[in-house]
Amino acid sequence: MNSSVDGRLARLRGSLPVDEPGARGFERVARNPDCTRLRALTIVGIDSATAAVQVYGEPAREGQSPFAIAIGNRFDRAMAENGAAELLELYRTAGRLTTEECKVVIVPDMVPIGSRRDLKHVMAVRQTITQKLLEQKLRRDPKAPNIIVKPRVLVTLLGLDHGIEPDVLVASDSDAFYRPVEIKSYPDRAGKTESADIRSASRQAAVGVVALRNIACRMGVRDVAALVPALGDLVLRIPGALKPTLRPMTLKGEVDSLERAIQEAPSNLEELEEMLPAGSALDDPLVLESIPNSYRSSCREYCALAQHCKQAAVANGDPVVLGDVARETLAAAGSISRALDLARGTGAPPRTPAEQALAEQLREAMNEYREAV
Amino acid sequence: MAGEIDLVARLLAFESGKALRVASHLHVSLQPHALVVCPLAMAGEDTTIHTVAIGHVGKPPEFRSVPDPRFREDEYGLFTWLADRIVAYFDGCRSRGDFPQIWVSSSPAAALLDILADRLRYNRDDLVVKRFGELLSYATERFPVAGQQALMTATGALRQHFATGQQEAEDEHLGTVLVWIEPPAGRNVLAEVAATELIPMGAKTDPTFDRQVLDPLVRDYNQARRKNADPKALARRAQAVHDVLVNVVRPVYEGTQRAIRILGRLNLPPLPALAALDERERDEFQNFMQSRDAGFHLPLKDKPKPAAFKLADREDAMDNMESAVLHEDRLGRARARLAGDVLRGTVRNPRKVHLGPWRFEYSLEVVSQQRVLRVRRRDELSLLLDTRLKAVVTDIQRHGRTTTVSLRLSSGGRAVGLPHAGEVIELGPGAPDWLGIIRTRVQMAERLNNPPWTHSDSGIPSCKPQDGGAPRDLLGVLEGLR
Numbered sequence: 134m135n136s137s138v139d140g141r142l143a144r145l146r147g148s149l150p151v152d153e154p155g156a157r158g159f160e161r162v163a164r165n166p167d168c169t170r171l172r173a174l175t176i177v178g179i180d181s182a183t184a185a186v187q188v189y190g191e192p193a194r195e196g197q198s199p200f201a202i203a204i205g206n207r208f209d210r211a212m213a214e215n216g217a218a219e220l221l222e223l224y225r226t227a228g229r230l231t232t233e234e235c236k237v238v239i240v241p242d243m244v245p246i247g248s249r250r251d252l253k254h255v256m257a258v259r260q261t262i263t264q265k266l267l268e269q270k271l272r273r274d275p276k277a278p279n280i281i282v283k284p285r286v287l288v289t290l291l292g293l294d295h296g297i298e299p300d301v302l303v304a305s306d307s308d309a310f311y312r313p314v315e316i317k318s319y320p321d322r323a324g325k326t327e328s329a330d331i332r333s334a335s336r337q338a339a340v341g342v343v344a345l346r347n348i349a350c351r352m353g354v355r356d357v358a359a360l361v362p363a364l365g366d367l368v369l370r371i372p373g374a375l376k377p378t379l380r381p382m383t384l385k386g387e388v389d390s391l392e393r394a395i396q397e398a399p400s401n402l403e404e405l406e407e408m409l410p411a412g413s414a415l416d417d418p419l420v421l422e423s424i425p426n427s428y429r430s431s432c433r434e435y436c437a438l439a440q441h442c443k444q445a446a447v448a449n450g451d452p453v454v455l456g457d458v459a460r461e462t463l464a465a466a467g468s469i470s471r472a473l474d475l476a477r478g479t480g481a482p483p484r485t486p487a488e489q490a491l492a493e494q495l496r497e498a499m500n501e502y503r504e505a506v
Numbered sequence: 507m508a509g510e511i512d513l514v515a516r517l518l519a520f521e522s523g524k525a526l527r528v529a530s531h532l533h534v535s536l537q538p539h540a541l542v543v544c545p546l547a548m549a550g551e552d553t554t555i556h557t558v559a560i561g562h563v564g565k566p567p568e569f570r571s572v573p574d575p576r577f578r579e580d581e582y583g584l585f586t587w588l589a590d591r592i593v594a595y596f597d598g599c600r601s602r603g604d605f606p607q608i609w610v611s612s613s614p615a616a617a618l619l620d621i622l623a624d625r626l627r628y629n630r631d632d633l634v635v636k637r638f639g640e641l642l643s644y645a646t647e648r649f650p651v652a653g654q655q656a657l658m659t660a661t662g663a664l665r666q667h668f669a670t671g672q673q674e675a676e677d678e679h680l681g682t683v684l685v686w687i688e689p690p691a692g693r694n695v696l697a698e699v700a701a702t703e704l705i706p707m708g709a710k711t712d713p714t715f716d717r718q719v720l721d722p723l724v725r726d727y728n729q730a731r732r733k734n735a736d737p738k739a740l741a742r743r744a745q746a747v748h749d750v751l752v753n754v755v756r757p758v759y760e761g762t763q764r765a766i767r768i769l770g771r772l773n774l775p776p777l778p779a780l781a782a783l784d785e786r787e788r789d790e791f792q793n794f795m796q797s798r799d800a801g802f803h804l805p806l807k808d809k810p811k812p813a814a815f816k817l818a819d820r821e822d823a824m825d826n827m828e829s830a831v832l833h834e835d836r837l838g839r840a841r842a843r844l845a846g847d848v849l850r851g852t853v854r855n856p857r858k859v860h861l862g863p864w865r866f867e868y869s870l871e872v873v874s875q876q877r878v879l880r881v882r883r884r885d886e887l888s889l890l891l892d893t894r895l896k897a898v899v900t901d902i903q904r905h906g907r908t909t910t911v912s913l914r915l916s917s918g919g920r921a922v923g924l925p926h927a928g929e930v931i932e933l934g935p936g937a938p939d940w941l942g943i944i945r946t947r948v949q950m951a952e953r954l955n956n957p958p959w960t961h962s963d964s965g966i967p968s969c970k971p972q973d974g975g976a977p978r979d980l981l982g983v984l985e986g987l988r
Contacts, residue, residue: 198549198716205550320552322621323807373553373625430673440700447696455516456673462513473517497877498510501844505511505836506527 138293141402145177147414149187152180156297156340159290159391161435163336166394167427169408171436176291176405177415182437188418189441196437201318208318209300211375212368213239213282217301220280220314223368223377224303234305236278238266240285256296259285264348270310271352279304281311288344292401299341303366310349313341314366321369321378329434331367331380338365339387343395363388430457465491510844511837512669520671523695525686530836531777533666535655535784536770538563540607541595544758546751547618548575549710553625555584555618556711557751559759560591563609563766567759571748573727582635585626589638596641596795605656605784605791608645611680611762612661614708619657620646627804643804644794648787651820653779653827655787660765667772672699680707680761687768707761711754723747779830782940810961811954818946826938833890833937846878848934849887849911853925868915868924870897872931875907884985886916887933895922897933 142151154175162168162175174184185191212219217237224230244258263284270277281302287294302311315338319330342365346357354360367380399405413420428442428451436442446454450470452463465487466472474480475488476495483489515526544559544567554575561567570587572580599606610616623646626639645657661680670677670686677683681702689695706712711720727743735743808816831838832848842848851874859867881887881899889895895918903910913933915924925931959967977983 194714196713198711198713199721200548200716201550201713203550318550320621322624325617325620325624327617372621430675444700454672455513455520456675458509458674459513459516469517469520473521476514476517493877494510495514498514498844501840502511502514502837505530505840 138402141406142177142293145405145409145414146179147416149179149183149416151178152183153178153296154180155295156299156337156344159295159297159340159343159395160333160336162291163339163387163391163394164435165427165429165432166390166397168432168436169399170421170424170426170438170442172291172397172399173405173408173415173424176293176399176402179415180437184415184421185437185441188416188421189438191437191441194437205318208370208375208377209316212301212316212377217280217282219377220282220301220303220368223379224280227379229303229379230279230305234279236276237280237282238262238278239282241283256285259283260287260296267311267345267348268352270304271349271354273309275306277304277306279306286344286348288347290343290347290395292403297340297344299338299344301368302341302345310360311345312361312364312366313338313345314368315341316368316377318370320372321380322372326369333435334367334369335365335382335384336387336391338367338382339363339384339391341365342384342388343391428453429460463491509841511841515669516671519669519686523671524689525668525670525683527667527772528669528837529667529774531834532769532772532774532780533777533831533835534658534663534769535607535776535780535787536563536766537604537607537655539595539599539604540609540658540766541592542567542609542759542762542766543615543619544611544755544762545615545618545622545709546706546711546755546758547709549713549716551575552618552621554581555588555622557748557755558584558588559752559755560588561759561763563763567756569748569752569755571744571751573744573747574724582632585635585638586632589634592638592641593634596644599791600795603788603792605787606645607655607658609658609660609762609766611758612659612678612708614678614710615758616646616649616657616659618709620649623647624806628806640798640804644791648790652824653783653786653830654823655783656791660762663769664765667769667774671695676703678708679703680765681705681757684761684764684768705757706754707758711751715754719750720747723750777830777834779827779834779938782938786940810957814954815947815950818950819943822943822946826940826942829935829938832934833893839890839932842934843876843932844878846876846880848890848932849874849879849881850876850930850932851909851911853927853929853931854910856924856927858919858924866919868919869900870913870915870925872911872913872933874909874911876909877907879909879911881911884981886936887913888936889918889922889925890932890934892918892922893937894918896936 158175162172165171171181174181182196186193217239221230221235221237225232240259240262243262244255246252246255263281263286266278266281266284283298283300284302285296285298288297299313300316301314303314304311315334317330317334319326319334342361342363345361349357349360363383363385365382365384367382368377369380370376371378399408408424409420415421426438426442428439428446430453432439432442443454450468452466452469452472453460455469463469463472465485466475471480472491472495475483475492476499478492478496483492512528515528519526540563542561542563545555546557547554548556556575557569557571559567559569570584572584575581575584596606610619619642623639623642626635627643629636629639648654648656661678661683664683664687665677668683668687670683672682672686679702682699685695685698685702690698704712723743723746727740727747730740730743832842833839839848843850849872851872854871854873856870857868859869861867881902883899883902885899886896887899896916897913898916899911900914901912959965
């Protein structure tokens with residue numbers, strides 16, 4: 134990232150602090166590709182929680198409980214300690230690694246964050262080490278590690294270079310390249326595992342796939358999709374224990390949707406700057422408000438702006454406040470009050486064939502409801 | 507458009523600032539002895555209970571907490587305390603020939619009980635806790651079955667009867683649903699909903715509360731414990747944790763009780779199918795308890811054959827419940843009409859043709875103006891007024907908004923009689939078949955005697971054509987396999 138880009142980003146952030154979006158940030162963009170506001174914040178490196186508090190003046194709310202953070206950290210540590218013995222055992226039991234394939238590199242252990250060191254420098258060194266390890270694997274060097282814990286890769290997403298840290302990369306000696314692994318402390322309950330958790334973890338693993346493809350491309354690989362197929366592993370937790378379970382996942386849908394989301398406009402800093410008035414910054418509520426959002430029922434799961442967007446939707450009478458089905462079904466009407474007019478046959482007559490069709494449907498449903506209730 | 511009735515009800519609820527009823531009958535069996543259980547887990551520790559409120563319908567709760575559920579001994583103390591109450595309740599139900607009914611606030615609470623049942627029923631060290639896990643399994647295993655009455659979520663039960671003016675996902679928060687149903691007088695419902703949303707109503711405490719209140723108290727307790735503080739000091743710290751947790755779980759318990767009261771106060775006639783559902787629940791419970799008495803093991807994962815039977819049970823329960831709602835609830839019927847699952851129209855050309863001695867063929871046409879119709883040739887439809895009359899669709903003609911469906915009676919011609927010309931009738935799926943599952947099980951037992959190639963070592967069978975070539979009526983043969 135050159136300094137002029139740094140300067141432009143800093144100007145767009147205004148007084149707000151920078152926050153590296155990471156895989157989770159891009160996963161959120163992929164969840165709601167129509168939300169330009171979230172995309173803009175991600176491009177310039179502002180966390181939605183920061184925007185909610187500092188731009189809109191909403192009360193600060195914790196995203197995650199300290200107890201949940203503690204168990205997550207304990208599980209991550211348990212996976213990495215003793216030379217990632219748990220992970221090696223997991224992959225051996227699954228038949229993915231042999232007993233000889235035990236080369237492990239734990240990147241943060243090689244370059245720990247010391248109190249005297251500059252964080253940026255530490256990250257740059259980790260990135261260099263990871264790059265070398267990836268090149269080693271690409272050369273088919275038999276000394277290339279089978280497991281890399283917390284590698285740091287530099288990828289170009291939304292037109293800018295970002296550091297991404299997949300939890301783990303794994304490959305047997307015979308594999309051509311690495312596969313991303315996402316470690317989550319969710320209890321693995323087979324078919325009963327929370328599907329939203331699995332989807333979210335899979336999307337984060339998909340960011341790892343996109344990142345590896347990005348790097349492979351930079352290294353001159355022609356067929357990146359063949360080298361890095363849309364596959365990833367989820368490492369979850371046995372309920373009530375700190376033991377891992379392995380779930381190989383096909384991530385084709387997630388990778389496709391992520392790539393599509395990244396290509397949507399504004400897909401880079403230039404497009405974002407063109408959207409905004411000259412000299413404006415996203416710490417100004419009016420500027421942030423002028424960027425279109427796309428409030429959905431799932432927004433509250435991952436975006437701190439959800440409550441603000443919901444209030445705006447309520448104020449506008451947007452059908453989305455009644456759910457995603459209402460948003461789609463009542464799209465022709467555009468607002469709740471208009472939908473009610475169409476249902477009752479009051480107000481202006483239907484203006485379009487779509488409104489006419491919707492009016493008939495709603496009137497019929499309204500009659501049936503009144504009769505039945 | 508799916509769920510048009512519910513969408514219209516939501517529109518009207520949003521406009522009026524009050525939830526609207528979307529059922530003409532009561533869909534749940536409210537057991538006067540039901541037990542309300544409100545457990546809260548520590549965030550991230552999904553196999554624990556940090557605090558629980560428990561009590562019978564209409565009764566005040568008992569509370570129990572552990573200062574830190576990550577300490578196994580403390581946690582098992584809570585499980586034993588809870589087990590005493592659950593075992594006594596289940597035993598009481600069994601001795602009365604009744605079935606137990608547990609109410610929780612919402613799906614996350616039901617999921618927490620499920621994960622606890624999975625974890626505790628295999629416990630080898632503590633037989634009381636093991637028994638607790640086994641009994642809990644009865645309710646949690648029944649939970650995914652449509653029409654079950656063993657484990658009820660307050661949000662689910664309310665959703666069956668009310669439409670709110672918010673998103674469906676937001677209906678999982680019991681507090682907001684209650685605000686919509688009984689909005690406070692003189693206050694804006696949306697502002698009230700926004701304030702209520704901040705109060706935890708599921709199975710976990712709020713992250714901000716955890717950081718600002720609970721975590722410091724738990725740390726304080728753990729520190730004192732590590733330093734071998736005197737029992738009084740330790741008890742004082744444990745009490746501090748208990749007090750703050752009770753303040754969180756009490757509204758959840760009160761909300762669940764209030765939901766049950768609201769359903770009772772609706773004074774709706776019970777769905778006639780509830781009698782059959784209660785009977786089934788009693789049978790299931792007695793079978794479950796007998797199976798425990800006989801020492802049968804509860805598997806964590808089913809083998810293919812029991813899994814197939816369970817799947818068939820669930821499908822049957824779902825079909826029966828859908829059918830019961832369609833036949834017995836006016837709103838259910840209206841939904842089916844709009845979805846096109848019920849054919850409503852005017853009878854035309856009713857004919858009775860003499861084929862031979864005591865043999866007649868009855869046929870008719872039904873002319874409908876429905877916008878959406880989901881009817882195919884060969885479908886067998888029942889007269890909703892008297893389901894003994896059944897007819898098979900022989901032809902469908904559509905001209906603009908008018909659809910003419912030709913039918914031939916397959917049964918009930920003499921018992922019910924051919925509808926008259928000009929009569930408006932409704933035809934749709936048959937009535938619930940509560941004994942159908944017995945026939946299905948017999949049929950499945952025969953078929954599953956030989957495991958299919960997907961679950962055996964025989965490999966993929968060869969693609970050799972059947973002797974005598976393909977059947978003349980392939981669709982008929984396939985339908986015959988049902």
